[in-house]
Amino acid sequence: MATPQLTKNQTMVMDALSHSEGPLSAYTILDKLRDQGFRAPLQVYRALDKLLEYGLVHRLESLNAFVACTCPHEHEHDHGVTAFTICEGCGQVTEFHDIAIEQRLSALTRAQSFKTEKTTIEIRGHCQSCV
Amino acid sequence: MATPQLTKNQTMVMDALSHSEGPLSAYTILDKLRDQGFRAPLQVYRALDKLLEYGLVHRLESLNAFVACTCPHEHEHDHGVTAFTICEGCGQVTEFHDIAIEQRLSALTRAQSFKTEKTTIEIRGHCQSCV
DNA sequence: ATCGCACACGTTATAGCATAACGCAATTGA
DNA sequence: TCAATTGCGTTATGCTATAACGTGTGCGAT
Numbered sequence: 001m002a003t004p005q006l007t008k009n010q011t012m013v014m015d016a017l018s019h020s021e022g023p024l025s026a027y028t029i030l031d032k033l034r035d036q037g038f039r040a041p042l043q044v045y046r047a048l049d050k051l052l053e054y055g056l057v058h059r060l061e062s063l064n065a066f067v068a069c070t071c072p073h074e075h076e077h078d079h080g081v082t083a084f085t086i087c088e089g090c091g092q093v094t095e096f097h098d099i100a101i102e103q104r105l106s107a108l109t110r111a112q113s114f115k116t117e118k119t120t121i122e123i124r125g126h127c128q129s130c131v
Numbered sequence: 132m133a134t135p136q137l138t139k140n141q142t143m144v145m146d147a148l149s150h151s152e153g154p155l156s157a158y159t160i161l162d163k164l165r166d167q168g169f170r171a172p173l174q175v176y177r178a179l180d181k182l183l184e185y186g187l188v189h190r191l192e193s194l195n196a197f198v199a200c201t202c203p204h205e206h207e208h209d210h211g212v213t214a215f216t217i218c219e220g221c222g223q224v225t226e227f228h229d230i231a232i233e234q235r236l237s238a239l240t241r242a243q244s245f246k247t248e249k250t251t252i253e254i255r256g257h258c259q260s261c262v
Numbered sequence: 263a264t265c266g267c268a269c270a271c272g273t274t275a276t277a278g279c280a281t282a283a284c285g286c287a288a289t290t291g292a
Numbered sequence: 293t294c295a296a297t298t299g300c301g302t303t304a305t306g307c308t309a310t311a312a313c314g315t316g317t318g319c320g321a322t
Contacts, residue, residue: 061192085245113259114216122251128244
């Protein structure tokens with residue numbers, strides 16, 4: 001799926017996420033964008049839906065929050081399974097991809113004839129700096 | 132951590148989950164237990180917190196819901212990383228454990244000196260019966 | 263024995279996350 | 293030109309989770 005030109009709202013939400021140190025909740029994004037005319041949660045959620053669809057943003061299920069994708073050069077193609085480490089101390093999120101895990105999961109789901117649509121891998125813990 | 136005797140509330144919540152076909156949200160559990168005297172969400176959440184701690188129940192982050200653990204014989208010991216397939220069609224959840232994935236994730240986090248506390252793996256898709 | 267502590271419980275209120283349902287405006291393409 | 297699609301704005305609502313308060317009970321230490 002090629003990424004079309006982003007709309008004004010989508011661009012504002014994308015910028016908010018890109019310039020953030022860590023993940024943001026939809027309501028935090030809303031607060032950041034109130035100055036720029038945002039008034040309602042739906043404005044954020046609608047933009048996020050599209051950004052997720054385009055693969056520019058990831059949703060962190062265990063945080064109910066969103067991060068900009070850190071693979072800017074891979075926006076044109078599906079980059080398979082995405083995994084995250086999430087530091088409970090500093091909030092830092094690191095995105096990574098691992099073909100071995102992807103293949104192993106693929107083998108396991110194939111064994112139960114399960115058709116995978118979306119895979120969530122999130123590792124909560126503490127990063128090197130946060131002991 | 133040995134599993135202590137469950138309290139009355141914990142037992143009721145556990146039973147609700149055990150007898151359910153699929154995952155239940157906290158509020159769905161509350162509704163099921165109103166007849167038996169439950170009145171408030173916290174009664175459910177407090178019981179769930181303990182059941183999670185004892186490893187009798189798992190939380191599905193991508194559904195905001197809970198399932199009874201399907202490894203009844205392993206309650207005494209930590210059974211490492213737990214993964215789930217979740218069918219969008221029938222709602223069926225299958226729990227599984229894979230040492231290869233666990234080891235691979237362990238190697239990857241060790242490489243970034245990340246100390247893992249909890250790992251979430253949830254695969255959304257469709258089961259064999261639901262095409 | 264009784265004091266202090268830990269723990270489960272009950273209740274009310276509130277915070278945080280997400281979507282339904284309506285209507286309007288702009289774009290596109292048959 | 294008309295219909296279909298898409299994005300947008302607004303109000304209202306629903307679902308998920310926790311804060312803050314107080315009560316009661318069991319139990320070990322002094």
